[in-house]
Amino acid sequence: MTDTSDFVRIEHAQKSFGKLEVLKDISLTVERGQIVAIIGPSGSGKSTLLRAINDLDALTGGEIWLDGVQVNKTLPHRQYEKHINEMRQQIGMVFQHFNLFPHLTVRENVTMAPMLLKDLSKAEANKLAEEQLDHVGMLERIEYYPSQLSGGQKQRVAIARALAMKPKLMLFDEATSALDPELVDEVNQVMKKLAEDHMTMIIVTHEMDFAAAVCDRVLFMDQGVVVEEGPPEVVFKNPVKDRTREFLRKHIEGAK
Amino acid sequence: MDFELMLKVYPFFLEAAWLTILLSVLTAILGLTCGALGAAARLSRFRTLRFIGAAYVSVIRGTPALIQLFILYFGGPQIGIQLDAFEAGVIGLGVNAGAYMTETIRGAIITIDKGQGEAARTLGLSQWQAMYKVILPQSARLMIRPLGVNINALIKATALVAAISVVELTYTAQRYIGSTYKPFEMFLLAGILYMIIIYVAGRGIAWLDRKAQIT
Ligand SMILES: Nc1ncnc2c1ncn2[C@@H]1O[C@H](COP(=O)(O)OP(=O)(O)OP(=O)(O)O)[C@@H](O)[C@H]1O
Ligand SMILES: [Mg+2]
Numbered sequence: 001m002t003d004t005s006d007f008v009r010i011e012h013a014q015k016s017f018g019k020l021e022v023l024k025d026i027s028l029t030v031e032r033g034q035i036v037a038i039i040g041p042s043g044s045g046k047s048t049l050l051r052a053i054n055d056l057d058a059l060t061g062g063e064i065w066l067d068g069v070q071v072n073k074t075l076p077h078r079q080y081e082k083h084i085n086e087m088r089q090q091i092g093m094v095f096q097h098f099n100l101f102p103h104l105t106v107r108e109n110v111t112m113a114p115m116l117l118k119d120l121s122k123a124e125a126n127k128l129a130e131e132q133l134d135h136v137g138m139l140e141r142i143e144y145y146p147s148q149l150s151g152g153q154k155q156r157v158a159i160a161r162a163l164a165m166k167p168k169l170m171l172f173d174e175a176t177s178a179l180d181p182e183l184v185d186e187v188n189q190v191m192k193k194l195a196e197d198h199m200t201m202i203i204v205t206h207e208m209d210f211a212a213a214v215c216d217r218v219l220f221m222d223q224g225v226v227v228e229e230g231p232p233e234v235v236f237k238n239p240v241k242d243r244t245r246e247f248l249r250k251h252i253e254g255a256k
Numbered sequence: 257m258d259f260e261l262m263l264k265v266y267p268f269f270l271e272a273a274w275l276t277i278l279l280s281v282l283t284a285i286l287g288l289t290c291g292a293l294g295a296a297a298r299l300s301r302f303r304t305l306r307f308i309g310a311a312y313v314s315v316i317r318g319t320p321a322l323i324q325l326f327i328l329y330f331g332g333p334q335i336g337i338q339l340d341a342f343e344a345g346v347i348g349l350g351v352n353a354g355a356y357m358t359e360t361i362r363g364a365i366i367t368i369d370k371g372q373g374e375a376a377r378t379l380g381l382s383q384w385q386a387m388y389k390v391i392l393p394q395s396a397r398l399m400i401r402p403l404g405v406n407i408n409a410l411i412k413a414t415a416l417v418a419a420i421s422v423v424e425l426t427y428t429a430q431r432y433i434g435s436t437y438k439p440f441e442m443f444l445l446a447g448i449l450y451m452i453i454i455y456v457a458g459r460g461i462a463w464l465d466r467k468a469q470i471t
């Protein structure tokens with residue numbers, strides 16, 4: 001039997017930018033196939049936590065583990081670079097502002113990393129790109145440049161680009177926050193599809209309805225700590241902590 | 257105005273113009289090389305290299321190019337650097353242009369949105385792969401125009417090597433003034449030839465820029 005517990009393990013994560021302590025001793029585990037949403041007010045450290053998982057922002061203390069391997073282990077620079085590049089291949093990340101490569105077509109955006117890092121031939125990489133783009137409904141736009149796409153389309157391509165590396169874990173940092181409201185749904189649909197495929201995901205979001213619908217667990221963060229966590233029914237409907245209740249009240253009012 | 261005289265000396269000026277062009281091309285090549293190395297140093301992970309890059313830029317930009325040429329050409333032999341005037345001209349001007357190009361190239365690299373490098377690194381690309389595949393292709397487009405400005409300045413700066421007796425356009429004009437006593441005509445002729453060189457170089461750069469934006 002495969003051990004499904006502790007697929008992702010964050011232990012005592014601590015992060016400071018100079019004197020500003022952004023993450024204060026955060027611990028968290030995610031099981032294989034689980035979907036965890038992180039919610040919380042602006043500046044609470046959600047992005048920083050997500051970016052620590054693939055070491056875009058290095059922690060100042062604590063450990064990150066993925067599938068039995070420590071992501072942020074201490075190694076001499078060269079060895080660490082090699083190690084982290086291998087780890088990052090297993091961790092897909094989707095950004096609020098898509099960050100597609102504007103000088104490359106949709107096809108090239110998706111094929112570049114697999115060709116460089118997995119030694120796929122051009123034909124193999126093309127086939128892979130076509131599969132992934134088909135999965136997110138973007139196959140017809142394969143020869144387009146990012147500037148010719150809508151925000152929702154860009155984000156779907158960005159998801160396909162991440163998936164082409166066959167990651168074990170996907171991180172989403174407010175993937176729909178920069179989108180016009182009418183484009184949010186097409187991206188959410190793609191994320192739902194990933195959920196059905198049992199992709200392990202950690203999703204930072206401001207969309208409580210979406211989080212409630214797809215997530216197994218919700219974390220409410222404030223000022224660098226996890227204030228409350230639990231299944232969405234509990235966190236959204238019957239939060240234990242006052243701060244959670246207050247945030248949800250404000251947030252839902254704000255949305256109206 | 258003595259057109260007849262201008263037509264008479266014109267072939268000699270043309271010859272000198274070729275030397276100005278050669279000087280410009282070699283200076284541009286050396287300048288781009290120094291600029292690329294300077295930018296790499298300034299963006300390096302290593303503090304020492306960053307310091308060297310910054311020192312290079314501030315020393316060169318903080319002193320007149322003419323003084324730099326004089327130090328190299330007249331002062332060089334004193335510390336065992338023996339160069340003929342043309343060599344000193346190319347090296348002096350090239351190293352000078354390189355400092356300005358360092359800043360141009362660095363500027364074009366750091367202007368690229370941070371998210372581009374992050375997206376590349378997130379996929380697992382190494383720092384070098386991210387630079388080579390994602391950042392540089394985008395910044396190359398951005399740097400053509402400002403490098404064109406540097407090249408424009410560098411062509412005009414070749415006039416300085418007249419001061420160390422390289423027989424380029426400005427020096428030739430001065431020499432013919434000595435024998436003809438017609439400074440207006442001689443400098444006008446030199447000026448016209450500079451303008452043609454700069455115009456052609458400018459068109460070349462505009463063409464490159466257009467081509468880079470399309471693909
Ligand atoms: N590179 C940085 N340098 C200094 N401070 C930073 C940096 N990145 C983030 N911070 C600070 O860390 C805190 C947490 O930021 P973070 O982006 O993680 O918040 P967030 O929860 O994602 O907020 P939002 O909902 O607005 O995206 C903020 O106070 C922010 O100003
Ligand atoms: Mg954020």
